[in-house]
Amino acid sequence: MTLRGDIGAAVIGSGFIGTVHIEALRRIGVNVLGLLDADPELTAARAGQLGLARAYASLDELLSDDQVHVVHVTSPNNLHYGQARQILAARRHIVCEKPLAMTSAESGELVRLAEASGLVNAVNFNIRFYPLNQHVANFVRDGGVGDVRLVTGRYHQDWLLYDTDWNWRLEPEHGGALRAVADIGSHWLDLTTFLTGLRVESLMADLATFVPVRQKPVGAVETFSTERSAQTTPVAIKTEDAALLMLRFEGGARGAVSVSQVSAGRKNNIQYEIDGSSAAVAWDSEHPDHLWIGHRGRPNEILQRDPGLMTALGRAAARLPGGHVEGFADTFAAHFSAIYDDVIAGHPAAKPAYATFADGHLEMLFGDAVAESARTNRWVDVGRVSPPAATGKSTS
Numbered sequence: 001m002t003l004r005g006d007i008g009a010a011v012i013g014s015g016f017i018g019t020v021h022i023e024a025l026r027r028i029g030v031n032v033l034g035l036l037d038a039d040p041e042l043t044a045a046r047a048g049q050l051g052l053a054r055a056y057a058s059l060d061e062l063l064s065d066d067q068v069h070v071v072h073v074t075s076p077n078n079l080h081y082g083q084a085r086q087i088l089a090a091r092r093h094i095v096c097e098k099p100l101a102m103t104s105a106e107s108g109e110l111v112r113l114a115e116a117s118g119l120v121n122a123v124n125f126n127i128r129f130y131p132l133n134q135h136v137a138n139f140v141r142d143g144g145v146g147d148v149r150l151v152t153g154r155y156h157q158d159w160l161l162y163d164t165d166w167n168w169r170l171e172p173e174h175g176g177a178l179r180a181v182a183d184i185g186s187h188w189l190d191l192t193t194f195l196t197g198l199r200v201e202s203l204m205a206d207l208a209t210f211v212p213v214r215q216k217p218v219g220a221v222e223t224f225s226t227e228r229s230a231q232t233t234p235v236a237i238k239t240e241d242a243a244l245l246m247l248r249f250e251g252g253a254r255g256a257v258s259v260s261q262v263s264a265g266r267k268n269n270i271q272y273e274i275d276g277s278s279a280a281v282a283w284d285s286e287h288p289d290h291l292w293i294g295h296r297g298r299p300n301e302i303l304q305r306d307p308g309l310m311t312a313l314g315r316a317a318a319r320l321p322g323g324h325v326e327g328f329a330d331t332f333a334a335h336f337s338a339i340y341d342d343v344i345a346g347h348p349a350a351k352p353a354y355a356t357f358a359d360g361h362l363e364m365l366f367g368d369a370v371a372e373s374a375r376t377n378r379w380v381d382v383g384r385v386s387p388p389a390a391t392g393k394s395t396s
């Protein structure tokens with residue numbers, strides 16, 4: 001029987017999130033062999049800091065290492081498609097950061113390649129794996145709130161509030177044509193689709209760029225950095241700081257979400273409320289161990305995360321006993337545990353609990369609809385997830 005320690009993983013990128021991947025992989029007992037970063041000097045330095053034995057000089061070199069079974073892609077968005085193609089062609093299981101690609105034509109092609117390969121393919125929509133969100137998925141799908149009617153919420157951050165805040169995500173050639181929607185709105189939509197089992201059929205989008213010119217530092221800036229550079233150059237911003245989206249789900253449920261990277265004081269705040277015909281649930285990522293359950297005819301409840309009080313999915317995702325607060329980094333351990341069960345099996349489960357490339361593609365189709373709705377000022381249908389033919393054309 002294969003054990004997690006027999007599985008070799010390599011990670012591409014060691015910025016904010018690459019480091020979280022490495023820590024979580026080690027925590028669940030996977031053998032993290034090495035790293036590839038932007039250039040050999042940086043790779044060697046970061047591999048040294050992180051205690052990784054192998055500093056790969058290129059993706060070719062990484063993929064020629066036959067002890068690497070799984071590759072985690074945590075590089076900037078514009079690199080995901082090319083790296084994922086190469087990884088699948090070399091027949092390695094893959095965990096890719098979101099967004100899966102820069103366009104739905106690219107993500108559709110990746111779905112086709114991944115499905116043809118039979119390899120495990122995952123997109124890191126980790127927020128599904130807060131234990132209470134796993135619990136809610138069971139609860140809502142088993143009728144705990146009755147028929148789902150309203151799905152509302154927000155995903156707000158403040159790290160791009162000032163015109164001196166800078167990151168590669170602000171440049172469409174690195175981040176993509178949509179910013180706040182692709183970067184964090186996609187998490188909210190993946191989460192609520194997972195929780196309700198309902199897909200968004202159509203939407204109406206209003207996008208806003210409140211900071212039209214930003215001061216780009218001379219030199220690189222780390223994600224979520226608050227350091228200010230002395231030398232800057234003004235750059236016109238073409239992507240949205242915020243978005244307001246109205247949603248129609250299949251089956252008749254309605255939704256609304258606001259997405260913002262310029263909301264002072266909201267560091268990384270994702271919230272949802274699901275209102276059904278008999279009850280409601282609400283959750284806030286800044287208080288992730290508490291779930292509000294709303295009732296009409298009796299007092300409301302707060303469920304504090306406790307493996308003994310949750311459904312099977314919630315219990316499986318919990319790493320710690322109740323009262324020992326779990327957070328962002330813990331979701332990676334729970335998420336990767338589910339993915340690596342399939343890696344050990346050698347293929348994806350029939351219905352993986354984690355987001356696959358097909359789910360990553362759905363988020364790209366959602367983005368297409370958001371962009372078109374904002375441009376044309378009307379409701380737009382969201383394209384279905386069917387991988388395009390070999391021409392690589394978008395299905396939206």
Ligand SMILES: NC(=O)c1ccc[n+]([C@@H]2O[C@H](COP(=O)([O-])OP(=O)(O)OC[C@H]3O[C@@H](n4cnc5c(N)ncnc54)[C@H](O)[C@@H]3O)[C@@H](O)[C@H]2O)c1
Pocket residue numbers: 012013014015016017018036037038039042074075076077079097098099124125126183222223
């Ligand atoms: N799931 C989540 O919660 C979550 C959170 C943050 C970021 N992300 C995603 O992770 C990705 C990285 O984001 P980040 O915030 O860590 O960015 P970051 O800028 O902190 O890190 C990016 C890393 O990629 C490296 N890199 C750049 N070019 C490279 C190349 N050619 N080859 C190999 N490595 C290269 C950089 O040197 C850096 O180490 C993005 O796609 C982002 O959307 C996901």
